[in-house]
Amino acid sequence: MGQTIDIAEGLFVDSPIPALVGGRHRDTGQIMFPCPTGNALYEPVTLPSRGTLWSWTVQRYRPKTPPYAGPEEFTPFALGYVELPGAVIVEAPFVDVDFDDLRIGMEMETVLAPLNVDAQGRTIRTFAFAPVRED
């Protein structure tokens, strides 16, 4: 099992459950994602892990590299916006979802998932949304 690195610092936490870190404007209370860096007006805030699907699409062809850093061998992936209640609507790729099941309003949750393996053999970990499965 090789080392795992995050795609960027300060985007998410993984405990107690995976959740994104947004930025709350100290005066207006408005929340955005990611938290702006080097801007004292924004304070980091952990966002709700679950939300509802706001809109979606499927990326059917491999995006150009650069900037895309996913695997050379491309598999179409779904992505979209999820409304995290009372906070902000965030865009991310989706994992563990059947494209035919996607419906606006369905419940989704924040997960952390591998994007690719870098030149040093390290797994790059990024954030994504997945349908909530009630077990």
Add this chain to the structure above:
Amino acid sequence: MADVFIVGIGIHPFGRTDRLSGLQQGAFAIREALKDAGLEWADMQFGFGGSDSSGNADTMINEMGLTGIPIINVRNGCATGGSSLIGAWQGIASGQFDLGVAFGFDKHPRGAFNAMPSEYSLPDWYGEAGMMVTTQFFAMKLQRYMAHHGISHETLGRVAQKAFDNGVHAPHAWRRSPVDLDTILNSQMISDPLTKYMFCSPAEGGVALILASAKKARELGRADIRIKAAVTRTRPPGSFEVFSPSLSIERGGAPTLLASAAAFEMAGIGPEDIDVAQLQDTESGAEIMHMAENGFCKDGEQEEWLAEGWSRIDGKLPINTDGGCLACGEPIGASGLRQVYENAVQLRGAGGGRQAPGTPRTAYTHVYGAPGISGVTILER
């Protein structure tokens, strides 16, 4: 403001022209417009022009002649053409000039536009994770709109079908053969719900419009097509734009709503008074959404509009009579002026196989693009 007339129009066919640079295609369009107006380059007192990726418009003097006139470079994204027109219009309406040219040209590499996060002040991870793709934005804005307003996949196909039908009759269009509805609907899915034939492509081309004061236009025998409004607007809070890692839960308006309202107010007329319209159709769904954002129908009514053919050439409001971006492609700096060119053709009754019947008197154009900018013009005969 004093009346300003469009007295000459010229276009270099859109598509691919390997032997000419973007600037040279712009020069071709200027020569065509001068010929149309019965004027020479030496008659031009000033110019406003622009391209997004084919260099500075003021170098046009190398192609056209060193007459010493001022040329203002405009670089305003998808509103480049509209902004050039506004500049030229104001130059004449103010009384400073009698004759001038607004022009736009471009030449983009093949394939989808490839954007880098740093060019948009975005973090690198946004592109690394696969979200720096413009087609995703169009698809997601549309997906939500379709779910909320009952727009079907077939209606998206009908928009593209109409575009290719109209392009057949437009000599400046790139795609000039019809494509049947089944082929459009069943072509390769690019970004759900949009298939290959529902997207426009980056292209090449040039457009020029010669503008004149009322006095000059009468001298030329061309005091017929008047600019009633030309505006651009940037985005208001809470709009949904391309390359947005997050959106505010407080949803707001759209730049097109602002531009459209301002243009109608300036012209002193409303959407019901417009006889022909050219609306931004980056993809099929954009035309659908822009029909409502510009006030021509209510959200959801597009389903009936397309089924009944009301936006076809012989419908109650012909939309994108030259096939729009879907049939012409999109050279960014020229695209907005292509719409105005097409409206001038329609108002002159010179559209041939694509002429809107009943001699249209009012014509509307609308562009929309990154990072949330919209431009609208209204012409009257």
